[in-house]
Amino acid sequence: MSGVTVRVPAKVNIQLAVGGARPDGFHDLANVFLAVSLYDEVTVRPAERLTITCEGAGAAKVPLDESNLAARAALLLAERHGIAPDVHIHIAKAIPVAGGMAGGSADGAGALLACDTLWGLGSSQAQLLELCAVLGSDVPFSLAGGAALGTGRGERLTPLPVGGDFHWVFAVADGGLSTPAVYGEFDRLHAGARVPAPRASEPLLDALGAGDAAALGAALVNDLQPAALSLRPSLAATLDAGLAGGALAALVSGSGPTTAFLAKSAEAAAEVAGALDASGTCLATHVATSPAPGATVL
Missing domain, CATH: 3.30.70.890 (GHMP kinase, C-terminal domain)
Known part of the structure; x- marks a missing residue:
């Protein structure tokens, strides 16, 4: 396979109820996520080593090193399966950068699914969601989409019905x-x-x-x-x-x-x-x- 492109949505929090700070520094949340039709596209291709490029609005603010959630996703998945994370990740941005719409989390979820597909790993949705939760609080919802209630620090998802657009x-x-x-x-x-x-x-x-x-x-x-x-x-x-x-x-x-x-x-x-x-x-x-x-x- 020469490359895989994954489209991943932005989110809006239609309810974000925040508890007090926990001992670990996080906050318990009741976080009602709604995915919206504003998308980043993440493309992964085989490469000699892990590299990242980015284009689109705000691309200059996106880190192109291992602090990027897309790179961290590739590294985590490769480590779990004992393979080399030798891919080039290209991110085409449409989700605002540092805008509160989970653009970085979306890129992490997109890279995880793209690498899993490229490497033929066949991970289940539950396995990918587990890895998403390791990457960050909003990453699981970026993978799942639709609507969901996020509890804990937002990573534990309960899908919610939506009655219309x-x-x-x-x-x-x-x-x-x-x-x-x-x-x-x-x-x-x-x-x-x-x-x-x-x-x-x-x-x-x-x-x-x-x-x-x-x-x-x-x-x-x-x-x-x-x-x-x-x-x-x-x-x-x-x-x-x-x-x-x-x-x-x-x-x-x-x-x-x-x-x-x-x-x-x-x-x-x-x-x-x-x-x-x-x-x-x-x-x-x-x-x-x-x-x-x-x-x-x-």
């Missing part, structure tokens, strides 16, 4: 936000306070299952949003611009700084994107639908 606009900020920095700010903002154990929202799960965009919009919540706004106050203007442009609801996507806007239809999403583009409060916009499939061999 949802329409989104994502506004990309100028520059990224560090996920550890946002969690650190969350801890600072909650210092001395009792942080309740995270629980999934029943109204949100009901709206998701019914395909009810208005009810889903009313239930969207991200416990990291105050921390992201504290570190990047300018995001408030972006959220306001999208709501003024007709969005049903707006929130920071994950740890940010990408902001997500739920629209009632494809036509409404186009109008929201136009309003955001005209507002001058963001770098670019992307229109997408959900749910989207997980990592897929093309």
